[in-house]
Amino acid sequence: MSDSEGEGERSEPSEDASDEIEGRERGRIAAAAEDERWPLLSLLRDGGRGDLRWVGLGGISSVGAQFISNLDMFIIGLAFDAMFNDRAYALPLVPTGWIPSEPTPQLGFTVALLFGLKLVDMSLGILAEYSFFLFAQRTLHRVRVDAFDTVQRLDMGFFDTQQTGEVMSVLNNDVNSLERFLEVAPNLxxxxxxxxxxxxVYMALLNWHLALISLAVAPVLIAVNHWYGARHEARNDDVREETGVLNALLETNVSGIQTVKAFGGEGHETDRVERQSAAHRTASWRANLVGVRHQPSLRMLAGAAFVATLFVGTEWAINGRFWFLPGTITAGELxxxxxxxxxxxxxxRFAxxxxxxxxxxNSSAKRILGVQRIEPPRDDGRTELQTPEGRxxxxxxSFSYPxxxxxxLRDVALDVEPGETVGLVGETGAGKSTLLKLLQAYYDPDEGTVRVDGHDVRDLSRASLRRSIGYVAQDPFLFTGTIRENIAYAVDSATDADIEAAARAAGAHEFIxxxxxxYDAEVGERGVMLSxxxxxxxxIARVLLADPPMLVFDEATSHVDNRTEVLIQRSLEEVTAERTTFVVAHRLSTVRNADRIVVMDDGQIVEQGTHDDLLARDGKYADLWKVQVGAVDS
Ligand SMILES: Nc1ncnc2c1ncn2[C@@H]1O[C@H](COP(=O)(O)OP(=O)(O)OP(=O)(O)O)[C@@H](O)[C@H]1O
Structure with a gap:
């Protein structure tokens, strides 16, 4: 069966895309929770904490509603036999004195009873929907926020290796798939x-022999449902995986659109997206094929049971007996x-x-759990860094990226005094940025220790450490919102005057x-309208307003012209005078006035001293300097 089915599944989308899915290694996110047996239950147990009572209430109401709803045919059968076949009209739990003995009052009684039961059925149904809905919404809210919080707290190593589109896919698509499940499935x-x-129960009460015959098909039904269920899961894993890859591709292409255009790469990128979209379509097609066959197969089996029961029951009613079955069956029972x-x-079909x-x-839950399991961040340090001196x-x-x-970095030894300004220079890839990432504990060293005020940074709470260090990157990220909001990002209580003062010190006030x-200008999703x-x-203004005791400028003025840089440096002199400051720069004039310049090469510190010292030494720094001032050819 599986062979022919496999061929049928591949007939729609292209062969290429299909092969791509078969060949692809399961992604790291899904693989991280592969050994979890009940991913969805684990997730709901945590996400649904405190609200499980709503599932209990919903479940009881729903069961009550169904038993009552299904009771009507049972009552109608008894009423018909009483009215047309002169049988006794007796109902479980109803005192016999309440039930009339003549056909017309019996009909009135039956109608009133059925109507009353419908009212109870409706009330319980509403209560069930309400309870399940409440559980679903609260749980989903918690899972979404928990997943986002987990992603945010993951080590930088995770983001280095995981494409953001894939992470977004977990937060969006996988959480949405959980929503589709939670809103429908528990109650259904x-x-x-x-x-x-x-x-x-009602069949057994009517005639348990015939009930057993009808149920002969049940084991087959369960086995078929199980078989399809397993295939659903495997196929859905593929769909989620392909969605993640597709999202990552779309995300990088849209954010890198300028480069794509610059190289005239639109056609090439469309081809790549087309290939991945085809792989996604194949995965979805194959998953849907399972769904398309699942329900009709079960319906066919249930239909077979129905026809068999019809045959046996009607034969039995007509002849007053059937093969070895004892007793008789009336039309009111049949x-x-x-x-x-x-x-x-x-x-x-619902099942x-x-x-x-x-x-x-379940596939989605596996990926959400996978995000939580993949490289869990090491425990946070316990020591709070309070107003550090900045040593x-x-x-x-020594360090290698995970x-x-x-x-x-190789055997880097460097002591920086409180208040000192250190310029870090060296060729591209020498390890300057990495050195500063270790200071902020984005990664832990493989060997050796980084200390702030004598504390190993691993022992410090990351939040208190990073609050103490103002960091400006080469391509800083601006949040969607106004310039004012961006500058005041870390300081809720900042006044307009504070914001302006910070902007002046950063040389930003004039252009703003x-x-x-x-200051109320919107900077768009990624600050695109600004240079x-x-x-x-x-x-820089954002960091100055936060007023941290230590500063790190990693190529922070590389995009400004020389004149503006000199202006910014002058206004920063006062700010940096008392604080430990690291300045990474390729333009050596940026660090010329630093208290000390550290020269790095291939992960090692090769020279250090003041600008004049280093020039006098006539080593690596002097070479770099000569190249920059044009004294020698590069
Ligand atoms: N996240 C990462 N994962 C793996 N390797 C990395 C990562 N980031 C940087 N590297 C590698 O580490 C080395 C040092 O990089 P680093 O960014 O520290 O250099 P740098 O001196 O700051 O260079 P630049 O002046 O170009 O910014 C480079 O070889 C780089 O390829």
């Missing part, structure tokens, strides 16, 4: 099971019985649907004032 699952259970047999089809949703949600020590530090063998909306130099100055 209970409804299906209790519809089946109530039908079985008609509701057939109804119950037929009413098993709908919940079986197939719920199984599909469950398997989809920084690198004690024979997952790589290349030593990016020239903008029509001034690189303007964005850098806003980022």
């Amino acid at each position: 699952g209970v409804v299906s099971v209790s519809m089946i259970a109530s039908s079985l 008609v509701p019985f057939m109804y119950y047999t037929q009413s098993l089809v709908l919940p079986v 197939a649907w719920v199984t599909g949703l469950y398997k989809g949600a 920084v020590e690198y004690d024979d530090v 997952g790589t063998d290349e030593r990016v 004032s020239d903008l029509e909306a001034g 690189g130099g303007q964005r850098q100055r806003i980022a």
Whole structure:
């Protein structure tokens, strides 16, 4: 069966895309939770904490509603036999004195009873929907926020190796798939099971021999449902995986659109997206094929049971006996019985649907859990860094990025006094930025120790450490919002005067004032309407307003012209005078006045001293300087 099915599944989308899916290694996110047996249950147990009572209430109400809803045919059967076949009219739990003995009052009694039961059924149904909905929404909210919080707290090593589009896919698509499941499946699952259970109970009460015959097909039904369920899960894993890869591709292409255009790469990029979209379409097609066959197969089996019951029951009613079956069966028993047999089809279809949703949600839960399990961040340090003096020590530090063998830092030893300004220079890839990432504890050294005020940074709470260090990157990120909001990002209580003072010190006030909306100008999703130099100055203002005891400028003025840089440096002199400051720069004039210049080469410190010292030494720094001032050819 699987062979022919496999061929059918590949017939729609292209062969290439199909092969691509087969060949692809399961992504790191999904693989991280591969050994989790019940990912969805684990996730809901944590996400649903405190609200499980709503599932209990919903479940009880739903079961009650189904048993009551399904009771009507049972009562109608008894009433018909009483009215037309002169049988005794007796109902469980109803005192016999309440039931009339003449046909017309019996009809009135039956109608009133059925109407009353419908009212109870409706009330319980509303209560069930309400309870399940409440559980779903609260749980989903918690799972979404928890997942986002987990992603945010992951080590930088995770983001280095995981494409942001894929992470977004977990936060968006996988959480949405969980939403689709939670909004429908718990109630529908209970409804299906209790519809089946109530039908079985009433069938058994009507005629348990015939009930057993109708149920002969049940084991086959369960086995087929299980088989399809397993296939659903495997196929859904592929779909989620392909969605993640596609999202990552779309995300990088849109954010790198300028480069794509510059190289005229639109056609090439469209081809790449087309290939990945085809792989996604193949995965979805194959997953849908399972769904397309699942329900009809179950319906066919349930239909077979119905036809068999119809044959046996009608033969039995006509002849007054059937083969070895004892006793007789009346029309008043057979008609509701057939109804119950037929009413098993709908919940079986529901069950197939719920199984599909469950398997989809299970794949998503696996990825959400995977994000939590992949490289969990090391425990946060316990020591809070309070108003540090700013002494920084690198004690024979060596480091390779996670997952790589290349030593990016080798035996780096550096002591920086409080208040000192250190310029870091060296060729590209020498390890300057990496040195500062270790100071902020984005990564831990493989050997040696980085200390701030004598504390190993691993022992410090990351939040208190990073609050103490103002960091400006070469391509700073601006948040969607106004310039004012961006500058005041870390200081809720900042006044307009504070914001302006910070902007002046960063050399940003002038160009901000020239903008029509001034400080209220929106900077768009990634600050696109500002130049690189303007964005850098806003980022410097943001750090100055936060007023941290230590500063790190990593090529922070590389996009501004020489004149503006000199102006910024002058206004920063006062700010940096008392604080430990690191300045990474390729333009050596930026660090010329630093208290000390540290020259790095291939992960090592090769020289250090003041500008004049280093020039006098006539080593690496002097070479770099000569190249920059044009004294020698590069
Ligand atoms: N996240 C990362 N994962 C793996 N390797 C990395 C990562 N970041 C940097 N590297 C590698 O580490 C080395 C040092 O990089 P680093 O950014 O520290 O150099 P740099 O001196 O700051 O260079 P530049 O002046 O170009 O900014 C380089 O070889 C680089 O390829």
